[in-house]
Amino acid sequence: MAANSTLLSWLGYDRAEIVGKRRFSELMTVAGRIFYETHFAPLLRMQGFVHEIALDLVRKDASSLSVFVSANERRTSDGRSEAIRIAVFQAVDRRKYERELLLGRRMAEQAMRAKSEFLAVFAHEVRNSVAAVGMAAELLQHSGLQPDADRYLGMLRRGLDKALALLQSMLDFSKVEAGKVTLERRRFDLRDLLLGTAQTLEPVALRKQLTLNVEIDPNAPTHLVGDPIKLGQVLTNLAGNAVKFTERGGVTLAVELISRAPHGVVLKFRVTDTGIGISPDRITRIFDEYSQAGPEIAERYGGTGLGLAISRRIIELHGSTICVESAAEQGSTFHFDVTLPVAEPATGDDDSP
């Protein structure tokens, strides 16, 4: 190699010790040489240049010098290497900073993981305890009570049900977050999915005197392959929220065929309501865990705010995302597209829409 006096002075060598005597890779730490031979040199050969590889060089006094190295290869017309020009940048401070940054990031990720794991275990334990209390309460209620006691027990059981639901959604969320959830591939009926979801919301809608509409695109195939439980969970969450946050008017559950491809169909699922809406400054936060669109909402309508976060993750597992259009006092529309394979027709299927 040849070198300029700047590099020589950084390394503490005389010109005579290096120029024409040593290869550049001999000035690296052992680790650097391994990296050089396995990454740097092949990349240089294939690309003709390399930008900003981090290496440690070894000075004459055996101390190390953190650098960044960029290289350019000049080639003959038949592609053989003629010369390599290497620029070396001192990077002692920057390397220190980068190492600290990486360490900090790793520690933060580890702490978050530990907290999530703890929360999951804790919720699991508490859920089991509460479930046991709930069972005892149910037994008590069936043991023949005075009307007052029966009424109070009813209140107690409703509270327990709420607590259980909260714990369950906490557990669902931590499972989704830990990446322990996978999508099933099962044959299911699209009509059953939507009508079933609507059915579970009928009692509440009736009580609030809201209309509940289901719109199924007649061009959409009836039988699909996918995870009806998880999709149902998402639709129930979105439609449940819609009913919860609507005082007048109604909620519509719709599915529309967007396009057909050899590997499946693209369907758009939509949940629209005429409810209180979400103001623009809050709309970006509603998918964050634990956030609702304002503290007063939580007070009035209840809930942990985990439902939307879970639903978003499930749809992300499908390779898609949930979108929302809304404005305060003007209702909301939540929608997402998913691609699902069409199921093979089975015997006994009625595929007429």
Add this chain to the structure above:
Amino acid sequence: MLLSHGFGCDQNMWRYLVPAFEADYRLVLFDHVGAGKSDLGAYQRSKYDTLAGYAQDVLEICDALDLRDVVFVGHSVSAMIGALAVCEQPERFAHLVMVGPSPRYVDDENYQGGFSRKDIDQLLDSMDDNYLGWSRAMAPTIMGNPDRPELSEELANSFCRTDPEIAKHFARVTFLSDNRSDLARVTVPTLVLQCDNDVIAPVAVGEYVHRNLRDSELVVLDATGHCPNLSAPSEVISAMKRYLARQRTCRKEPHG
């Protein structure tokens, strides 16, 4: 011919060999999980905690593509991955070509791997240094090969790109591996290609590999560095062609 890249790169490292063999062989190239354009979602730490996990992938590729009489060409650590695959299903493989192999990198009693444990620990620590900057080092466009018009924008940024965490794990598994005892179990004829100046796989290691394989030939190439398939491809090609031609005429019966 199934070509398997080693630590640090992806299948692009075979580009200079492909034209030489594509007429005579069905060529299969792939990226190890974690490298190149492989599906990072397929990475399971437990599976890839030993080289056997990578060998399993090789066998799965052979099975999925119904490969027979395979000439397995493995660079660096992939040479040993190939050896493990061959030990598992010898009937599938006709020959093994090892480019810069090493069955163990850390020195041991009576064995010179070339590195101390401390060297490897330093390597693993230093891999984080390129964690943040590695994507910047990738080429935005491909240059330097006027006789290769098929190299396009599509290949940009993929050379030697690995997921940093996976790369670190692969480095650990590779450089702390010890597969010396597996050499004697290889029943398939093997060509060992060795560079005469390779810090990672020194000549002494190549000689060790050759000595411990049952049926092998050692060719020391007049090449420096660890990737002769990139730095001296014509030498590699001639050595391989000579060996495979000789092997074909020497075999009375076809293998497999």
